[in-house]
Amino acid sequence: MASNFKSSIQRGCDFIHDFACSLCEEDGLNTEAQHFCNQCTKYYCVNCVSTHNKLYKRHTVLDRKDVKKWAAPPGMVDVLERCDRHPGEALKLVCGDHDQLCCHVCVAVDHRHCSSIQHIPDVAKGIRKDPEFRQLPKRVLFIRKQIEDMENDRKKSSSSLRKARTAFVDEIKAIRRKINDILDKMEKTTVQELDGLVADQEMSIKKDMESCTQMHEELKSLMDYIQSKDSSGEPPLYIGFRKCKEKIKQATEILQNMSTVVKYDITFRKHNGIEDNLSSMKTFGELNESNVYCKQPLISLFPRDYVFATGGYKEYNVSMSSDKHTCAIEGICELPGGEVVISDYHNMTVKLLDQEYRVVDHCDVPKYPLDVCHIGGNEVVVCVNKFGVRRELHFINITKGKLVTTRKLSFTNNCYGAAYHGNNLYISSYTALYVYTMTGQLVKKLYEDKSGGYTVSKIAISNDGKTIFITNYSNDQLITLDNLGNKLAIFTDSDLRKPIGVHATTAGHVFVCCFESDTVLQVDKDGKTKLATLAREQDGVYRPQAFFFSSRSSSLVVGREKDTLLVLNVR
Template sequence: MASNFESSIQRGCDFIHDFSCSPCEENGFNTEAHHYCTQCTKYYCQNCVSKHNGLYQKHAVLGRKEVNKWESAPRVVDALERCGMHPGEALKLVCGDHDQLCCSVCVAIDHRQCSKIQHIPDVAKGVQRNIEFQQIPKKIAEVQKQFEKMKEARLKNTTSLKKTRAAISDEIKTIRKRINEILDKIEKTTLQNLDGMIAELEKKLKKDIETCDKMTIELQNMIAAFQTKAKSSESKSYIAYRKSQDMISQANDHLRGISIIECYNVTFQANNLIEEILSSIKTFGSIEEQTVMTKQREDPLADPSHVFSVAEYKEYHVKMSDDKYLCYIHGVCEMSCGEFVIADFNNCKVTLFDKEFRMLDHCVVPEYPWDVCHIGGNEVAVCVNSELYFINATKGRLVTTRKLSLTHHCYTAAHHGGQLYISSGTALFIYTISGQKVKMLYENKSGNWTVRKCAISNDGETIYITNNNKHQLITLDNNGNQLAVLTDPDMKNPTGVHVTATGHVFVCCCGSNTVLQVDKDGKKKLATLARKDDGMSGPSGLFFSSRTSSLIVVGEKDTLLVIKFI
């Protein structure tokens, strides 16, 4: 029967009936219906209708002449057997070419050219004895259980988000309190300065008043004495005359000294920088969504010991038309939106690029920029000698919002956990984001570049430092204790270091023109990923983009190198 049915389909679907006999179909036969019972809502062939009529003599049975009434009659199809594409049709066929359940309409429209159309009753024979069929309820139950667990996890996540909101809200209130305390302190200091200045001026005024009173009394006494002596002997009159002249001269001296200043006044010039900074800051901090992906065993990037393989090297031109000098890019970082920021040392510029490394904007800094690091959201920090400039990238534009002045050189900066890790060249300091020094974490005065650049692991437990002077990668714990020192023939004058969120460590070396991958413990080299022949020239900084699974390397060139990994 199946072979006859298949051959009939190939000849134009002659045996795909518009209405099939319901009892025959239930027994695995494909028979055309000639009758329809409105009470049973079933179709019957000539053989089956006689049995039906014998049992249900009072049922209204319609023949082929009234087939138009069949179409308008309700056709009840079990939900499980209903065609997804044509809900009014029952699933009766299977297309082997597409491994798809079909109704007669599906076959007529979409599967006319298919060669493996079978009737479901033929395919379904023995299915109930199939082990996979018998395991279906168990599999459904397992999937259902997974959904229940997922729902429970999502409910817990909802609760944790509410707690997170409350915790962040408390932190924001604490920041607001600290800001209020800072403003109160600024106000107090300003008023103290004002009160001190007023007191000093009042003291000067009091002294002038006392001088006026003293001189008035002395002059009155002199007039009285002069008038008395003027009537006595000439000698006494002469003495009175001379002393009066001295008194007048002294009085004029006092007048000149006092009259130099017509009056004392105090003015106030507001520090607009405070208002400008506060106005430019839209939030107390960046709020970012963090999606913790389910760890997949087959994902090599989730394994910190995975050694990367290079798929290709590609260079992108970054020199601008008005640049006077060869680009020497000391730092690069990627922001949350996927845009990149580079610090061009030679041309004193910070430049913003889109995801395809097309230039969007740039801003000039007053001196040579040594490094740039991502703070959060669209904010970066740029190291300029002993100052740290904070720059926002908003809608493709770079805007400097504030700066921190330090008491030492600022050659590199890294941000983690709301703190700044800043290198002076021979020491690594920790600062708050507002610029308050927390402590000196590490120091090495054996050379000039013993602390060139640094990177902090995602958990904050491990810190990597490049010792350019000694050709070393130093690994520290978060208390500044030395855990490991790595040297390698391919590691000459290491400059940039970067650690990914999953613990992969990369180092670039300007002396050997190499890019290396190092194990997370900082004890051994895993691979040399790039050399001079691959486009390396004085590499100074690097950044791994998890979005594109590629490493961006910058240095003493008008181009940056993108190392795409497999």
């Protein structure tokens, strides 16, 4: 098999060699000779010379270094004059049109229409006097020198590459050792910080437990005293009664202080670009206490500069058997426990969903429920508005899986969108933004735009309260204000057509949904630049009207004029 393969390669080679292997030629092969034997006066290729050397160990064999000592091979002229394309034919002609040497077959097949076919003996007359021919030895020597230099350069390059590899490997290993040292120090420092935070938290927990134990024992002792003096007359009982009341008051205050911390916890968020900045960092990441306080949102799991991407979606049916119309979800918000509250405009009801987005309760409201806003704990407010008739904000408390309306506020302006910050309510009225106290007292009109009918649609407020985002439905804009009502930015984009819902997370991410372009966008914290178009109609977004970003489930919950709630997974 190997011999046949070698023969096919050699037979297919039409190169003209200055010296051809004698043995290969006898087999009809064309192989360049690399050796010459003075005794045999024959030429041998790399393969054939080994056979010769086994048979004739005392013969003197010359290699290419002594090529000048090789005898001229008989029949060399015949080899040179052989046609490359037709080896059995001699080169007799030259085509001036193509500047090619030809045999008769070449002319008959490929040069029948050429006008300049000449006989080689005629063209070759006076060749020795031709200046170009006379320079030929020098040119060949020059090009051979270049070839030799190129070969030597390649050999040097190969050697240099091997040396460079060795040097780079040593450098890489040295860098790795340095990085390992840095990582070891970072790990040690990070763990020390973690242990310190855990110790502080445990100390707070221990103090709470000790206070609970002390109050428990003191109250028990007082009750034991009162019960023991039950038959001793009223004065001792009165004294015990007063002290017990005082102790209950103390216990209540202690419990209230303790209850502000729902859960002691610690979070860890690694440094962005840690791989590129290891040498400048002291720890693997930033450690922060993340105690969960009552009426405070959970800390975001995503850094402020994080750009999200969607990763599929699901739809959840939120209709009820009592619904008379297709759902139109105008408002969405999430409770600390993961439950979701939505307003159904068409069916004039507010619905409570569990963490699996199943309807677990509802309460009817007058015409028409619009935006929903979480104001703390398990309490939300719902905008209820009918032009010229009803402009109200309903307060709803969620207790043991039930929606209970506790009170309502009435306004002179329309009530379309709502946001809450700093114990104030921010109410949009389609063309203006108002600030009210929790008791319904007007603080001020913060912003107004009468250039269209829906220039102030829904609103979102940054976690620090310094930035306010407004969707301008009429003019296809996202407006950014400071907390004094000054306009900071106007954002427009081809994907921002009829923006309606806007949401700002506690970490500073800003999202906008657009009714006409069927899109959900992420915008930078300043409201100036689009970071991503997260979803389109092909992702299930069709005529969105409200939405909410859930940090608990890392998803965007989108409400539409449809019986299903769209939940987009983000990453």
